[in-house]
Amino acid sequence: MELRNHSGLPVFLLLGFSEKPEIQSVLFGLFLSLYLVTVFGNLLIILAISSDSHLHTPMYFFLSNLSFSDICFTSTTIPKMLLSIQTQNKVITYAGCITQMYFFTVFGLLDNLLLTAMAYDRFVAVCHPLHYTVIMNPQLCAQLLALTWLISVLGALPESLTMLRLSFCAVVEIPHYFCELPEVLKLACSNTFTNNVVLYIVTGVMGFFPLAGILFSYSRIVSSVLKISTVGGKYKAFSTCGSHLSVVSLFYGTCLGVYLSSTWTHASETGMFASVLYTVVTPMMNPFIYSLRNRDMKRALRKLLCSMSSSQ
Template sequence: MEPENDTRISEFLLLGLSEELKLQPLIFVIFLSMYLITVCGNLLIILATISDSHLHTPMYFFLSNLSFVDICFTSTTVPKMLVNIQTQSQVITYAGCITQMYFFMLFTGLDDFLLTVMAYDRYVAICHPLHYTIIMNPQQCVLLVLFSWILSVLVSLIHSLMVLRLSFYTQVKISHFFCEINQVVHLACSDTFINLMVIYFASVLLGGGPLTGILYSYSKIVSSISKISSAQGKHKAFSTCFSHLSVVSLFYCTSIGVSLSSAATHSSHSIATASVMYTVVTPMLNPFIYSLRNKDIKRALRLSNDQLSVH
């Protein structure tokens, strides 16, 4: 018997990473640990950049914004997953699913745009060092971040409104640990052609555009570094880009990996497992990447720790 079609569906079922009951406690502990590490690590980066006046520069302003976005990005999906495991429930309300989808796309877009802005900042610093303070003035930095927010909000809003026009069966099971837009759209029982076209167009434009900007910036950076005569100068110039380049590589490699795996396999659980890399692991590793090889961040963290010890 066909399930009844209902445009006023009240809830979805999130199947998570595994339906094996024995694995649920292990999954809960792993994801809770990763979530706490992500929040604490990124909060430390934010506190360090605020407390140390030496870090009041465009590069660390963008980094603190990226850390804030990473906290929000992970908080959009993981807490709901942990609650569902703890309560042994797979339910997410229709409104909750649309809200989660909106904020997930919002913070994904912000991650993408902020990484592009940070690449532009490194490009100006290395290729136009004499004009750096003029080009990357405080007003310009705020405008770049504001533009990233506005564009991400608009794109997320369009996607969410497009999903609201769809109708679903009464029992909708999502083989994921959060409401991923592609899966939700494919589960609709109404025509999804326009939705899919908007998703593909936005993916190409907002995924390919920033990536092209990043690659262009680094092609100019590599060209400028190659013209530096001293090995020490080359090393110093490259070291200012290493952390950002590592984060960019991690973000795009994991995102592209998920896209390729979804195209190559029909297993939704495999796609959900692969998604963990860029939704949870990448935001968790970002603070470590930026702090381990960054003397300024290390110094600021030590000063913050000393101040806390005194108090």
């Protein structure tokens, strides 16, 4: 069927991983499974935290919001890809592509900033334990959450708004499974210098300062833990940070892997598989990391599952 551009706006085609029917069916089953595990895993974390009064603390407050952000982050890309495979329709409208890029950036930034807020929470818990409840009061937690949302929503605007000034051909084939900003910029027919400058500035600012805050927090944490004389005290202090540090390592490790793969290679397949790491694998692994490494979360999840099974 020939695609026509009646509205004057470009039509984007998401080419995805493969056009072979046998491979597409495997991909559909794989990504549907990963998506369901991600949604239900993070949803269980949210329900477990909200149902257990012992987990109504700043750390779990931010964790429940991180789980919500992970669900939204994955939902900006995977459902559209699954729909495209199921219907064999690769078209995404111009408005749909811009919208997908915007919300993908919003929730990516939100993940980043929530991890920074959680690092600050762990810093206060380890370095200032006697003043923890005073410093990390509900009002401050609400303000930090509001600030992360505000920065994410506003921080994603420059990249998306500058996309509106670009011109494209009538039909644009994107060698990816979602509208990833760098990939779309490569296909523009007009000058993208301003867009690239905005992209580098936003990525630099939103990447450098949160990461610097996390590294500073953990440098102070390590310094404080090393001053503890007992082995049990050191283990307890490190155990409070272990889950968060694992999630931070996974998040930044996969993002760095995507950046390096896009820098060193021009193969679109390599970039797509690298993107899967931070768009699907990282949000899916977060619930497992926090539930497997945290006794309080294990207890809350057991209580939640027992109450759900008994109510049926």
